[in-house]
Amino acid sequence: MHKGSCLCGAIRFEVTGPLRPPDACHCSRCRKQSGHFWASTDVSRAALTIHGADRLTWFRSSEKVRRGFCSTCGSVLFWDPLPKDTIAIAMGAFDAPTETRLAMHIHVADKGDYYELGDGVPQNPH
Template structure:
């Protein structure tokens, strides 16, 4: 079972089943919150178990999305499209090995001007 945590270990999580291929989001919100583009995998809500959720703080980035981070260390862990059946989990928070590889880049029309996407993966403008 894939497992992970925030930097301080106050919030831990497990995913039942294999991880879906992750994507890299280059939108300005993800870059501002994470400091660069953000890699995540979308898992079914029912497959995700969170311990220490009393240490999670949810920031409502819009009416449709909230972003979950540890209130102790600040690690950004979740991107939650409200009312949907999946939730995005930060790839960097998983304990290795994850046994998955990045599948695509999204929101590349909004990517930062300070870097290039140098792999051959599919790039989606939005």
């Protein structure tokens, strides 16, 4: 089981089973949401338990996606592609260790001009 929380601890979550290798999204929406780029892992909805869901606020960022954050501290925790059976969880919200490594950078054609990617991880322009 993997556990994590928002910055203030009002929202805590648990994921049963191993985490999938995360990806890092460099699209403009994820950069604006996170302040840099968004690194997350996709998990089955059935594997996720959220405690403090009354503090979770959802922002519908597009017709197909909503993003969940703590209404107290503002920590961005979830990227929810409606109506799929999976939900993405921010890697930075997990308590260590996660026992996984970044698998891919996505939407690198839209990445910020203020940084370079030199970690050797595969890059997808879209």
